[in-house]
Amino acid sequence: MEKIIAVLFMFAVSALLALIFFTLNRLLGPRKESVVKSVPFETGRAPITLPTHRMSIKFYMIAILFVLFDVEMIFFYPWAVVFRKLGILGLIEMGIFILVLFLGLVYAWKKGALEWE
């Protein structure tokens, strides 16, 4: 419980700090608004189009693979914590798991899913 409170305390302090900086900025900084200033910053050039055009489905492919491997990664977390206790058996168990998902990576690679076509 103490650990949790410590973590929450850290969250609270960081949130508070951010809040303080924002308010200080608001209160102390001079504010002169103009049209040019409110234009989105795009490497210093004037924006050509509105940033609301549709994005390519290619991004989706990457995103879904990211989610899947992210879920895979979740299983490493408890494994790493109890790794010592499990011993060699734990290594074999995780080895099988990784091997199966490595096949998935090979599949994605060979099918060109990781390439930007």
Added chain:
Amino acid sequence: MNTAIGTIDWIPVAPFIALSVLGFLIMIIGLFFPRIYRETLGTITLVGLAVTFFLILQNWGEPRYAFANTIVGDKFSTVFNGLFVVGAALTILLSLNSQENRYLLYADYFTVIVFATAGMVLMSAGTHLLTIFLGLETLSIALYVLAGFRRENAFSLESAFKYFLLGAFASGFLLYGIALIYGATGSADIQEVTRWIQQNSLTGSLMLPIGFLLLFVGLGFKLAIFPFHMWAPDVYQGAPTPISAFMATGSKAAAFAALLRVALSTQSYTAIAWEQVLWVIAVATMTIGNIIALRQDNIKRMLAYSSIAHAGYILIGFIANNELGHSGMLFYLLSYTFMNIGAFGVISYLSTAEHEFVTLGDVRGLAYRRPFAAIAMAVFMFSLAGIPPTAGFISKFYIFSAAVKAGYVWLVILGVINSMISLYYYLGVVVQMFMSAVEEKAPATATQQPAVALALVVSMFAVLGLGIFPSRWLAVFMEMARSFI
């Protein structure tokens, strides 16, 4: 609790492992030898399925639990897994047709079918709700992909998308139900849940009946029973024909396996509680399926509605809740696998890359153009309608007599009336094939499809064999049903 490698009983998990390894193998072959012949890949898959079948048979006998009671090898799982593998093998044979030739990435296609079968195997052998859920998810994800395999076809994509949305919803229900059962009893192990029910009662915790209800809803989607049947026609119509057959038989049987496993292990405490509700659902499922099927012009759609109706008939065996009822369900599922894969198979047998042979107009006068296909289709239609001496008749006979024995006379009367309604549309196909002339501009039919022909011959033999010599198989299923008591 720590399991050492040497003490693990591998036999109960052997079918799952074999299917997974087979899936990996085909995947790797497809990745590194992309120009391999489709027939070679199909043969490898069939050999792998045969090996799996052999491993499944090793499980026949006393229950053998493994992996801390998460999976079991018993008579129940042997019978169902055998059914799944036979269904998968027939699906592979059907897929070696000239229509799928055009768009398929064969290796991927076979891989996903094999993984789907691996999911089914878990659904019948799982004795832990978690295993059953993971099996169902593996099966479902594989089927979403298979339904959308005709990537350039809008109907196929629609089919995949619809199936995906509703399937994800159903999985949510199932998972929520499992969570409630776990919350109420403190375990998701079916044996532990049963023990809890025996000590307390089904209503010992209010969450428990709700949990079972949600579990039933989740599986009901897969079974396509009323009121969760709406997706079936669109999905079956759009999916590649062999996959429609696979979904209508294998995935339905897998959902029934999970349902029966839960009901039988909990000694039917859970089934009895909703007797009346199930009664209404069974009648509504049969009637809606049959009546809408009457109006269909597209045979795949008609078979989809008829598969809804058949789920209703099978549910009667579940309601009867006696040995004959349970073994009758198995017999029905086995017969249905052959007759339904056969019926879809005839469509695959005739369809060419340019034209899918699916409307009633397409089969007009088929008996004069392709007598073998017409006769095969007639056999399957007779069996689906339940006309002796086919397997369909015997299955209905067993199910209905089980229900009469259990005192559900009205249910049986409604079932028989429904069978009579179904005669109309099944025989309608036969009439079109044998008693009308060929249309002048009828599109060409496919030729040279030995694999599909083989599947049709096997299915025909099975349908007639089960219909004429049913007692041996029934004895096996009876033994399975008895093994639970």
Added chain:
Amino acid sequence: MQEILFFVLAAVAVLSALGMLLNKNPVYSVLLLIVTLFSIAGLYVLLNASFIAAVHLIVYAGAIMVLFLFVIMLLDIRADVEHINLKRLSRILALLATFIFLGETFLIIWMSLKGKAAFVGLGEGILGDVPSVGELLFTKYLLPFEIASVLLLVAIVGAIILAKRKLRPEPPAA
């Protein structure tokens, strides 16, 4: 202390969820949903289920929300999007679902007020912290764990087959 934390987190969760629903800009909705997910993760921590909390943050607040943003951008939903007109049946179903969930919530509250637990709970000695989950996952639930790898593999293969534009090998021309 725990009560205060609970009420703060619960209030943040409910308010940000409301904000997500009422906000017209879908991107803001996603950001507010992340706030909701964070506070729910906090609730999990209070329940001693720190593994679930971690999963919640990494998978849901992290990966799934990225996916949400991608979908919003893929569909190019404008901030001033018209309100979706629900059909009458959908409205009825939505109401029904709402009442079912409300009913469930009240049932649980009512039962615990009466001193009768709606749920058995995890029991003594079983905790949701990471070491306990790890130990169970790699001993008792080893099989489901390995099945999960196959399930993820099927999902990877399936996603590529369905969403990849040009698959190798190229299918033969018709």
